[in-house]
Amino acid sequence: MDTPATGTVRGLALRARAAAPALAAASTVAKDAALRAAADQLLRDATEILAANQVDVDRAVASGTPGQMVDRLRLDGNRLAAMAEGLRQVADLTDPVGTVTAEWTRPNGLMMQKVRVPLGVVAIIYENRPNVTSDAFGLCLKAGNVAFLRGSSGGLSSNTAITRSIRRAVSENGLPEDAVILVDDVSREAAVDFMRQRGLVDCLIPRGGPALISSILENATVPYVIDGDGNCHIYVDAAANLEMATDIIVNAKMQRPSVCNAAESLVVHEAVAGDFLPLAAAALKGVELVGDQRARRILPEVGAAVDDDWSTEYLDLKLSIRVVDDLGEAIAHINETGSGHSEAIVTEDRSAGERFTREVDAAAVLVNASTRFVDGDEFGFGAEIGISTQKLHARGPMGLEQLTTEKYVIHGNGQVRA
Numbered sequence: 001m002d003t004p005a006t007g008t009v010r011g012l013a014l015r016a017r018a019a020a021p022a023l024a025a026a027s028t029v030a031k032d033a034a035l036r037a038a039a040d041q042l043l044r045d046a047t048e049i050l051a052a053n054q055v056d057v058d059r060a061v062a063s064g065t066p067g068q069m070v071d072r073l074r075l076d077g078n079r080l081a082a083m084a085e086g087l088r089q090v091a092d093l094t095d096p097v098g099t100v101t102a103e104w105t106r107p108n109g110l111m112m113q114k115v116r117v118p119l120g121v122v123a124i125i126y127e128n129r130p131n132v133t134s135d136a137f138g139l140c141l142k143a144g145n146v147a148f149l150r151g152s153s154g155g156l157s158s159n160t161a162i163t164r165s166i167r168r169a170v171s172e173n174g175l176p177e178d179a180v181i182l183v184d185d186v187s188r189e190a191a192v193d194f195m196r197q198r199g200l201v202d203c204l205i206p207r208g209g210p211a212l213i214s215s216i217l218e219n220a221t222v223p224y225v226i227d228g229d230g231n232c233h234i235y236v237d238a239a240a241n242l243e244m245a246t247d248i249i250v251n252a253k254m255q256r257p258s259v260c261n262a263a264e265s266l267v268v269h270e271a272v273a274g275d276f277l278p279l280a281a282a283a284l285k286g287v288e289l290v291g292d293q294r295a296r297r298i299l300p301e302v303g304a305a306v307d308d309d310w311s312t313e314y315l316d317l318k319l320s321i322r323v324v325d326d327l328g329e330a331i332a333h334i335n336e337t338g339s340g341h342s343e344a345i346v347t348e349d350r351s352a353g354e355r356f357t358r359e360v361d362a363a364a365v366l367v368n369a370s371t372r373f374v375d376g377d378e379f380g381f382g383a384e385i386g387i388s389t390q391k392l393h394a395r396g397p398m399g400l401e402q403l404t405t406e407k408y409v410i411h412g413n414g415q416v417r418a
Contacts, residue, residue: 009150009193012181013200016121016148019178024118024144026175028095031142034173035091039084041169042134042162046080052161053130060128060154068258068316073128073155083134083162089377090138096401097144111411116404118144119202123222124385125150125194126207130158137166137180139385143403146179148201150194152208153186160184195220205386205398225394225402227386229313230260231339232371235330235356237347238271242279244368245346250283251370252344258315260387261342261374265310265320267330273323274298284319291321298323310337327352331359338362340389342374363389363396 007015042049053075060070099116106112122145126132133149140147151159163182171177183194195204195216204224206216216224234252236245252263268276277298281289289302290309296302302321309320310333324330334343344366345356353367364374374397376384381399388394394402 009183009185009190010197010200012183013121013148013197015178016146016181017200019176019181020118020120020146022176023141023146023179024097024120026144028097030173030175031095031144032091034170034175034179035087035138035141037173038134038137038166038169039087039091041165042080042084042087045161045165046077049080049158049161049165050075050077052157055157056128056130056155065128065154066316069128071258073130073158075130075158079131083131086131086135086377087138090142090400093142093381093400095142096404101406108415109413110415113409113411114406115409116401117407119403119405121146121148121201121203122385122403123148123150123194123197123201123204124207125191125204125212125216127152127209127212128154129207130155130162132207133159133162133180133182134166136385137163139400139403141170141175141179143400145202145403146181148181148183150183150191151186156184156186191215192219195222195224198222203393207386223393225386225388225398226390227260227388227398229339229389230262230341230387231265231311231313231337232261232263232342233265233267233334233338233344234263234371235267235327235334235343235345236269236272236276237327237330237345237349237352238269239349239352240269240272240276240346241348242272242276245276246279246283248344248346248368248370249280252372253284253287253319254317255370255372257317259372260313260315261371262315263319263344263371264312264314265322265337267322267324267333268295269327269330270294270323270325277321286317288318289321290318292323294323295321311339313339327355331356335359335361341387342366342371344369344371363387 096116102114122140124136137147167177170179198221201222204222206212234249290305291302305320340362342364343360343362357365376397376399379397384397386398
């Protein structure tokens with residue numbers, strides 16, 4: 001069996017393209033069997049995988065990597081079990097490949113269909129999150145695609161061990177082991193080369209911060225879907241239930257602050273700011289708060305927000321607070337400073353909620369719920385490959401359906417065009 005990565009980026013891309021037809025033609029039964037086998041294999045290889053991950057974690061800690069980034073990198077028994085369970089959940093999902101999404105008959109008797117088909121080779125470039133390795137493989141395989149992966153230097157040992165385990169399981173279950181290929185060259189030059197495999201890669205998905213996204217925008221020559229920043233807001237309306245609002249902001253900010261669907265900004269209607277902000281501040285113990293002048297008049301102990309705070313994805317226990325005059329000002333502020341990821345309103349005024357969902361420009365808009373629910377698993381998609389903040393091809397959590405495209409299938413009985 002080949003190692004997870006052998007050869008140049010171009011050579012590996014050629015291998016990925018060569019494996020694509022077999023995966024596109026694979027039956028649902030075969031794909032599901034390989035997914036369940038891969039889940040079992042990850043757990044059998046737990047000692048090897050966790051030891052490799054510890055090498056990455058120790059290196060990250062020694063180099064002074066921030067705590068929230070180390071948390072993203074770290075695996076333990078529970079997280080590895082969750083990765084395996086994610087593969088099983090994908091196996092249980094309905095296979096989108098071959099689904100007829102529309103059909104009609106033309107006056108000349110031609111029968112028209114739109115049918116879901118795999119993209120082909122899906123390239124994913126990502127930073128220190130080894131769970132992406134198994135998530136990406138699982139979704140790509142179920143959708144009939146090759147997962148062509150390039151992780152960061154910080155997660156190389158983990159990603160190599162995970163990929164080796166998965167390839168073993170796939171090969172033993174009759175599918176090409178090149179269903180997942182990991183590039184082990186973590187140089188910047190290799191990253192740029194990875195983005196330029198036009199003709200071999202059908203879609204590129206980056207999973208990382210602003211620097212990675214900027215590099216994609218500057219260098220990529222293949223089609224891509226941007227998995228963007230998560231500068232998410234919670235807006236507490238004049239008609240909000242303040243106890244509910246407190247529970248939501250605490251969950252959205254503190255449950256896991258290092259992820260893209262965590263809240264980064266609290267926006268509060270001035271009519272309830274005096275009552276709500278002290279409640280929120282007391283509940284957000286351990287969170288660094290910065291606010292505008294009106295927020296600081298109510299909470300003089302918080303720091304002064306600067307312009308950059310309104311558009312910053314902290315990925316940490318920090319939160320900006322802004323007090324607004326009305327719903328319109330809240331919507332304008334969110335649309336101006338948000339990243340188009342996930343925005344929430346807390347209100348008991350149905351018309352306010354409807355206006356918010358209609359006018360806020362984001363991939364997901366929530367009423368009376370935490371932004372932490374914007375996640376493929378919570379949506380019922382199984383493991384997701386990312387959350388798209390762009391508007392073409394895919395928007396929001398990218399599950400199986402978003403890893404397929406459509407083609408027209410036309411049946412005739414001898415028709416020719418006049």
